[in-house]
Amino acid sequence: MTPVIEVEQLVREFKSPSGGSMQAVAGVDLAVNEGEVYGFLGPNGAGKTTLVRMLVTLLRPSSGTARVAGFDIVNEPGSVRSAIGVTLQEAALDPLMTGFELLQLQATLHGLRKGAASAKADELLERVDLVRAKDARLGTYSGGMTRRLDLAMSLIHEPKVLFLDEPTTGLDPISRKVLWDEVRALNHEGTTVFLTTQYLEEADALADRVGIIADGKLVAEDTPENLKADIGAARLEVTINDPASHAKAREILGGHGRLLKPRSGVSFFLQLPPGDTQLAPYVIELDQAGVTVDRVDLVEPSLDDVFLLKTGHHLDADAADAAPTPVP
């Protein structure tokens, strides 16, 4: 595989409010292969956007090197910009312009002549299903439509590498799925995708490999399956509505492994031994001890578990609610 993004010891420092300096990106190494969807996962403030802004030449690194599509981001920024498409975190589009005009302008920005620009604009409007809204001003577009147009704009020059910085943040589930399908289609056509996200399911659904960033450092990198396999065993989620039975249940379940802090609405969360995927023995043992089990689930490891293991905290509040933390 040929890497189209190669990052070596990339550092970006900013002045801190106290007068010193702080590293938003603290020595990241990574390589993204041609044709890959690379998911870059991390919470707000982890350094995802700073890294992307460096890779797309909007921000100069403090130290380290990076090449995108074979071009050095510091010494050949124009060539990098010709080879990449970018949708940044906020779909910043001029509300006074129509979708068609914006695509035409974007095409001109990338050196297409007027006729070719118009043809390409029409083609992309059809691709992202905005033909009917082509002559409407952006001010009338919904969030999902704006995001789709933003994506279309980043494709106007048929880039080799597509950077998507949190492309579905704030979108409703349907719009999110539409965008996911489009990312999959683009990748299928050969476009390499560098996707930053704070949504675990997004990285899980789209990425061939996932890099996890925390405090400016890459703390894990592999396929989602391998990362989750590192966590090992599944977990047992047990709900017991009768509080009087909790002490007994704690004693029984605690005898089988480590109890983790459960999410709300669940009574117990048990880390199962590796290879153990059987629910029945636990339910039978509880039942024989006179404990009524109202609900029991087997939970497979998630990327949030990986994130928790590598960083010591959950990715976000929603994830925290959905996954366990170790009980001290």
Add this chain to the structure above:
Amino acid sequence: MIAKPSFIENLQLVWALVRRGLNEILRVPGASLPGVIAPTIFMLGTYSIFGKLALLPGFDTSDYLDWILPVGFVQAAAFTGAATGVNLARDIESGWFDRMLLAPAPRWVVLAGLVCSAGIRVLMPSSLLIVIGMSVGLRWPGATGLIISFVTAALLAAVMAFWSCGLAMKFRSQDAAPLMQSSGFMLMQLTAVYAPIALLAPWLQTIARVNPFTYVLDAVRQSYISTISWQDTWPGIVAMVGMLVASAWFAVWRIRKMNTA
């Protein structure tokens, strides 16, 4: 290395950016109205209040309208240039400007689009100024005088747009708008706006003599109060070229610094 855009392609891009800059006037005319009518209001108000000033010795004209109307061109340029900077600050805040910077086009092309847009926009308040001025008795300045007036307004708007865009890129916030607006206003006030230099307070005379706006204003004013002469024109050209070079350098420096902050 990917081929760089040709000069023609760059010019096409400048024009595309100019058209985008003109959208606000064409699609939200109400938003640009204050900037369009302000110089004319200033001209009418000042003429109505201080019209008899021209009777003082030292004025080269007996009609104060001939004296004060050229100030409107300078004022229109200052307003339009500052508005360009404020609009850029808004685009930086919203993230739109990142899209410009992500284009493979050279940075000067992006700046040229902004500045040329200001140079064209200033023609609206300038035209209104002339039309209203003529309707209240302005002496016809001649075709050459009119061309000098409009070209000066366009170039001065470019100067102020370079300067304001540089400030916008430095501060990256519309909070810098007062600085953009006040710099042109101050330069204008610290020159022979209302009366000839000889009638100004000594401290103001000193400032006015080193203020490049003085020479630009004199170059425009000559066709309204007397006749066009090379002696009154060349200092204005030197001042304008100097301001263009300095303000363009500042803007180019700031756009190159955009990715290092």
